[in-house]
Amino acid sequence: MSIRLFADSASDLPEIFYEEYDVELIPLRVLIDDKEFEDMVTIQPKEVFQKIREGKMPKTSQASPVFFQKVFTDLAKSGNQGIYVTFSSELSGTYQTAVMIRDQVKEEYPELDLTIIDSKGASLGYGLVIKEAASLLKQGASAESIISFAKSRCQHMEHLFTVEDLDYLAKGGRVSKASAFLGGLLNVKPLLHVEDGKLVPIEKIRGRKKLIKRILDVMEDRGQNLGQQVIAISHGDDEEMALEMKHLIQERFQPKEVYINIIGAAVGSHAGPGTLAIFFSNQYPVEQ
Incomplete structure (x- = not known):
């Protein structure tokens, strides 16, 4: 019996990762101009960001229950053990649907062995957990140790991010329209984080230089042993800004x-172009 690892597209890992580590992708769905796409399968992030710049407002939905039904049934028939770490249950219904479909499949296939873990995270804050779990699996780790590691890593993952335009978050219901208007009017950028799976603002900062300095200061305050960690940066189609932040992080913390x-595409539909997000652990090393 082997172990199968599953992750959904909100982990923001590239296609090549899924191929190299033999991780099964669960695509979330994106709706644009009344057409539905599967994230990373029938639409790519740059296409979504371009649509947003053209004035479109994509909508997103959780992974397909029909897709779950097939994947979980195939897992049951194979006799293999499964581990699925999902997008935060506070930001998507994917976790709840996965649990429901797993329980339905178990009625027909009681031998199904599938552990579903709510990452309480998003983007590469979730993706780092998957990357490290996949590495452990390649090294021959047991399912129990991978599950224990993933739960601990999720619990201690920090998310810090800012957006170029608060209107994107407002349209997605993530911040109030009044806050979005105020931010744009005064050139104020929000600094946000994820707390118990939810999107929570920390503060608003005027000026890009002050914002970047504040992000680095919060990293230093919250992070543990940053010099030993893999730190992740995800960006809303602005690689230049991400590379600048990488340089500053390397200079200050030597990770x-x-x-x-x-x-x-799924996360970017709500965050919009110009988003910058940084992920690291507040407890390192984590338990395995």
Whole structure:
């Protein structure tokens, strides 16, 4: 019996990762101009950001229950053990649907062995957990140790991010329209984080230089052993800004690695172009 690892597209990991580590992708869905797409399968992030710049407002929905039904049934028939770490249950219904479909499949296939973990995270804050779990699996770790590691890593993952335009978050219901208007009017940028899976503002900062300095200060305050960590940066189709932040992080903390990737279509539909997000652990090393 082997172990199968599953992740959904809100982890913002590139396609090549899923191929190299043999992780099964669960695509979330994006709706644009009344057409539905599967994130990373039938639409790519840059296409979504371009649509937003053209004035479109994409909508998103959780992974398909029909897709879950097939994937979980195939897992049950294979006799393999499964581990699925999901997008935060506070930001998507994917976790709840996955649990419901798993329980339905177990009625027909009681032998199904599938652990579903709510990451309480998003983008590469969730993706880092998947990357490290996949590495442990390649090294021959047991399912129990991978599950324990993933739960601990999720619990201690910090998310810090800012957006170029608060209107995107307002249209997605993430912040009030009044706050969005105020931010744009005064050139105030929000600094936000994820708390128990929810999107929570920390403060508003006027000026890009002050914002970047504040992000680095919060990292220093919250992070543990940053020099030993892999720190991740995701961006809303603004690689230049991500590379600038990478340089500043390397200069200040000398981390083991800084991993960069574009924000995926599902998360990017709400965050919008110009988003910058940084992910690290507040407890390192974590338990395995």
